[in-house]
Amino acid sequence: MTSARNVIQDAGLREFIAGGVSILVASCDRDRKPVVARACGCIAGTDGLVTILVPGVRAQVLLDAVTVTGAVAVVFSEPATHRSIQIKADGASVLLADPGWDAVCDRYRRAFAGELERLGYSARMARRLVDDEAGQASGIRFTPAAIFDQTPGPRAGDPIEVAG
Amino acid sequence: MSVALSSIRHCLDGAIPAAIATCSADGIPNVSYVSEVHYVDLRHVALSYQFFNKTRVNVLANPAARVLVIDPNSGTQYELDVAYERTETDGPIFQSMRVKLAGIAAHTGMSTVFRLRGSDVYEVLAVRPVAGSGPVALPQAPLPGLRRLSERLVGCGDLELLIDALLDGLAEALSIGHSMLFLHDEAAGRVYLIGSRGYDLTGIGSEIPLGHGIVGIAAAERAPIRITHHAEEFRYGETIRDGDATRIPLPGLAHPGSQLAIPIVAGARLLGVLYVESTQSGAFGYDSEDMLVTLANQFAASLYLLDDEQHATSAPAATLATGTATIPLRLRYFRSNCSVFVDDDYLIKGVAGAILWKLLGEFTQSGRSQFSNRELRLDPDIGLPDVCENLEARLVLLKRRLLEKCSDIRIVPVARGKFRLDVARPVILEIAEEAGRGRARP
Numbered sequence: 242m243t244s245a246r247n248v249i250q251d252a253g254l255r256e257f258i259a260g261g262v263s264i265l266v267a268s269c270d271r272d273r274k275p276v277v278a279r280a281c282g283c284i285a286g287t288d289g290l291v292t293i294l295v296p297g298v299r300a301q302v303l304l305d306a307v308t309v310t311g312a313v314a315v316v317f318s319e320p321a322t323h324r325s326i327q328i329k330a331d332g333a334s335v336l337l338a339d340p341g342w343d344a345v346c347d348r349y350r351r352a353f354a355g356e357l358e359r360l361g362y363s364a365r366m367a368r369r370l371v372d373d374e375a376g377q378a379s380g381i382r383f384t385p386a387a388i389f390d391q392t393p394g395p396r397a398g399d400p401i402e403v404a405g
Numbered sequence: 406m407s408v409a410l411s412s413i414r415h416c417l418d419g420a421i422p423a424a425i426a427t428c429s430a431d432g433i434p435n436v437s438y439v440s441e442v443h444y445v446d447l448r449h450v451a452l453s454y455q456f457f458n459k460t461r462v463n464v465l466a467n468p469a470a471r472v473l474v475i476d477p478n479s480g481t482q483y484e485l486d487v488a489y490e491r492t493e494t495d496g497p498i499f500q501s502m503r504v505k506l507a508g509i510a511a512h513t514g515m516s517t518v519f520r521l522r523g524s525d526v527y528e529v530l531a532v533r534p535v536a537g538s539g540p541v542a543l544p545q546a547p548l549p550g551l552r553r554l555s556e557r558l559v560g561c562g563d564l565e566l567l568i569d570a571l572l573d574g575l576a577e578a579l580s581i582g583h584s585m586l587f588l589h590d591e592a593a594g595r596v597y598l599i600g601s602r603g604y605d606l607t608g609i610g611s612e613i614p615l616g617h618g619i620v621g622i623a624a625a626e627r628a629p630i631r632i633t634h635h636a637e638e639f640r641y642g643e644t645i646r647d648g649d650a651t652r653i654p655l656p657g658l659a660h661p662g663s664q665l666a667i668p669i670v671a672g673a674r675l676l677g678v679l680y681v682e683s684t685q686s687g688a689f690g691y692d693s694e695d696m697l698v699t700l701a702n703q704f705a706a707s708l709y710l711l712d713d714e715q716h717a718t719s720a721p722a723a724t725l726a727t728g729t730a731t732i733p734l735r736l737r738y739f740r741s742n743c744s745v746f747v748d749d750d751y752l753i754k755g756v757a758g759a760i761l762w763k764l765l766g767e768f769t770q771s772g773r774s775q776f777s778n779r780e781l782r783l784d785p786d787i788g789l790p791d792v793c794e795n796l797e798a799r800l801v802l803l804k805r806r807l808l809e810k811c812s813d814i815r816i817v818p819v820a821r822g823k824f825r826l827d828v829a830r831p832v833i834l835e836i837a838e839e840a841g842r843g844r845a846r847p
Contacts, residue, residue, distance in 0.1 A: 265473070267426035267436035275434055275471050277426035278535070279482065298537040299482070314434040316424075323515065329433065362421070362477075369480030369539050391437065394518050398458050 249328075249385050255285035258317045258326070261352025266293055266381065267314045268306040268333075278303040280315070281371050281378055282342065282349040291315075291328065291385060294342050294349075294378040307381055308335050316391055320356055325391035326401060330383035342378050408541060410447060410529050413474065413483050414691035417442040417450065418633050419509045420477035425452065427463035427470045435459045440509055440519060442474060443502050444691055445526060450487065451498050453506055454523040461525075464489035470527065473535075477687075481539030487527035497628030499524045504619055507639060508632035508664075547579065551696050554578040558703055563818075564797045565804075567707055568600040571679070571700070576602055579696070581681045583658060587613065587620060588677040588798045593755065596624050596678050599802055604656030609805045610753060611653035620678050623666035627675060629694050632664045633687050639664060651744050651751050663688035667697045671705045676795075679704070711797065733831040734813055738762050741839055747811045757803040759787045764826050765814075765834055778822040800824070 249255065258264075264280035278300035284292040293315055295303060307313060313333045318325035350371045357367035388401045417423070422438045429435070437460045441453040450472070454461060464470055468489035475482050493499045503521045510519035534541050554574035561567040568586055575581040583603035587596035595612045616625040619639045623630040632639060641657025661682040669677040679701050681689065737746045744754035745761055753761060763786055767773045781787055782796050789796060804816040813829040 265424050265426075265436050267434040267471075269426075269428035269432060269434045273428045273430075273432055273467055274469050275426035275428040275436075277424060277436055277471050277473050277484070279473070296537070299535050301536070310432065312432060312434050314426075314436045316436045316438070318438060325438070327436070329435075331433075366477065366480040370475065370482075393438075393440075393455070393515060395456070397456050 249285065249289050249291060249388070250287065254326070254388075255287075257319070257324075258291070258328075259283050259285045260319075261349065261356045263316075263318045263320055263353065264293065265316050265318075266295060266300070266303060268303055268312055269310060270306045271309055276303045276306045279370065282345040283317070284342075284345060289384055290382060291330075292336070292380045292382045294346055294380055297338070297377045297379045300379065304335050304379055304381070307333050313381060313383055318391070320360055323393055325393075325397075327389045327391045328385045329387045329389075330385050333381050333383035336380035336382055338378060339380065342380065346378050408483070408532050408534065410444070410450070410485075410532050413476070413532060414444045415478075416474040416476045416483060417444050418477070418687065418690060419505075420633075420687060421475040423472055423474045425460055425470055425472050427460050428467055429459075429463050430466040435463055439472070440515075441502055441506050442472065443498065443505070443524065445498060448529055449490070449526055450485070450529055451493070451502060451524040451526045453502055453519075453521055454492060454525045455506075455519055455521060457522075464525070472527075476539070479539050481541060482535035484533055484535055485529055486531040487529050490526045490528055492523040492525050494523045497626040498526070500622050500626045501628055501630050504622060504630050504636075504639060505632055508634035508636040511634060511636045547692075547696070550578040550580075551699065554700060555703055558700075558707055561707065562711075564708070564711055564801050567704065567711070568801070571704055572600050572602045575681065581683070583661075583682045585620075585656065585680045586677065587624075587680065588795065588802075589624065589675045590755065591675075596620065597802065598653075598655070599677075599798065599805070601656050606654060606656050607805075607809065608653060608656040609809060610757075610802055611655045613655070619664050619666045620680050623668045623680075624675055624678050627668050627670055629668070629698060630664075630666045631689055631694055632661075633689070635660060635662050635686065636664075650746075651742065651754050653751070658682050658684060660684065662686040665689040665694060665697065667694070667701045669701045669705045669708070671709050676705050676708055708795075731831070733833050734811070735833045735835065736765065737835045737837045739837050739839060746837075750810060752810050753803055753806045755799075756787065756789060757799045757806070760799060761803055761807075761814075762834075763787055765828075765832060768826055768828060769832060769834060774826045774828075775819070776824055776826065778824075 266280050267277040269275045278295055280293050280295050282294035311332045314329050316327045353371050354367040358364050390399045390401050391397050419441055423442045425439050426436045439452050443451040445451050470487050472485040502524050506519055506521050557570045557574045561570050572584050575584045585601040586599055588599050589596050595614050598608045598611045601607050613621045615621050619630045640661050641655045662685045663683045665681050667679045735748050742754050743758035745752045745758045807814050815827040817825045819825050
């Protein structure tokens with residue numbers, strides 16, 4: 242737990258997960274059935290807390306599962322480089338919409354859609370992927386329990402550690 | 406709302422990576438990107454297994470998983486409830502995925518990282534669009550073009566017409582401008598090119614061993630093989646320089662963005678391979694594959710119905726002015742592989758080479774120029790491998806090679822199962838000494 246908290250307090254990593262990367266969030270219900278949804282923003286606090294913003298309508302089943310089990314796995318991936326990390330946590334909680342999140346979501350949409358367009362995807366497709374009605378985002382907040390390298394290759398799955 | 410798996414196949418082609426969520430036996434979720442989701446049938450998909458990772462550990466313990474895919478055109482997301490069934494490490498599904506992954510890897514700059522270890526086959530329990538993620542808009546297959554081409558094939562009374570109708574029809578009815586048609590040489594374990602469109606060189610008579618490249622794999626596995634992005638190791642269009650004088654260069658695009666090879670089969674028997682390619686990435690989707698499999702099946706049935714004693718319905722070629730030139734043609738024959746060289750240029754080998762040598766021998770000894778398919782089939786010197794061997798295909802191959810390489814000799818159909826040999830110059834026939842021709846293959 243301490244190790245993961247240290248990692249998330251690394252400024253470079255916080256910048257990575259709060260930038261224009263692809264974010265997918267998974268959880269599972271009591272029957273161990275997995276669910277997954279695409280996120281529309283991330284807030285990485287200096288206190289080690291991570292808040293993932295998800296579109297409320299699209300991610301309702303995911304939010305229900307997190308409410309019940311509190312278990313989450315989030316993968317952050319940079320499309321151009323495939324650099325990817327996965328954060329796992331238990332005890333995650335679901336937060337209702339906060340007015341300050343609209344600006345976070347807007348910034349994320351622009352950054353991520355821009356990334357996809359640079360890779361040749363159509364602007365229409367890129368925006369639809371991350372679009373949501375303003376004020377509809379819900380939050381999933383947690384303290385990371387473990388962080389793994391998930392960049393494709395032989396080191397995929399290795400835990401990420403930092404000194405201190 | 407649920408949708409049929411078959412209607413979202415275009416979302417499985419890896420234009421945007423899919424994701425899979427799994428859950429461990431003790432309830433810890435995991436989410437991971439998947440390089441390749443392969444449509445197997447109406448109820449199954451196969452996911453690429455490249456690294457032993459948490460996803461794999463989880464599905465072996467708890468087979469329930471959820472896959473998230475994205476429509477590359479509209480951005481609409483679909484979720485698939487799936488259950489892990491088995492892993493395949495060889496066979497048509499694996500080979501098809503292995504080749505396609507090479508294209509995806511090259512496209513994403515991961516050629517040195519991606520290697521398929523297995524195809525994880527999942528049963529698909531449900532497919533749903535993610536609420537609010539976009540319109541459920543499905544692509545339409547170009548059925549009118551397929552129908553037009555299919556009707557064109559129906560009217561063909563001989564093999565040459567059938568070959569040309571297929572290749573011309575692909576370009577005209579389906580806008581597929583680069584195509585090659587190969588027929589199977591069962592005895593040699595190879596396919597040979599009998600017709601092509603869209604290249605500077607026709608490549609008639611060039612060969613591909615079974616199992617080699619996308620065409621050879623499609624032939625060996627009797628399965629369609631499709632690449633949606635450029636994959637350097639699977640492109641054709643490059644002569645292999647190995648000193649074999651009888652090798653005819655294969656045509657092919659220098660930088661294909663998409664490739665598709667469809668085996669032509671009748672029952673368990675391989676008759677040939679239809680290969681198409683495009684400079685564009687993603688030019689051939691699952692619908693193109695369905696269309697060309699349907700066409701290949703019709704072509705196979707048509708081929709089977711044409712017997713060797715067919716009507717000569719091709720437009721008759723003009724008669725050559727026999728024997729008017731004085732400079733003789735020197736033809737050499739190598740018994741070891743039945744290859745024929747005109748002066749020093751390779752012309753043909755194998756069964757077609759033996760046929761030509763037989764015809765020229767009769768022509769020079771007795772002046773005879775009319776022959777029948779039946780006598781060739783019964784001739785022990787030609788040695789057709791078995792009753793299934795398609796003599797007509799060898800005659801078409803020979804006729805086309807002569808047109809390209811030796812226009813002074815021509816084969817002209819004259820009646821049902823009969824043809825005439827026209828020779829415009831005196832010919833000198835030599836049986837070559839085999840010593841020193843180490844690379845000529847039987």
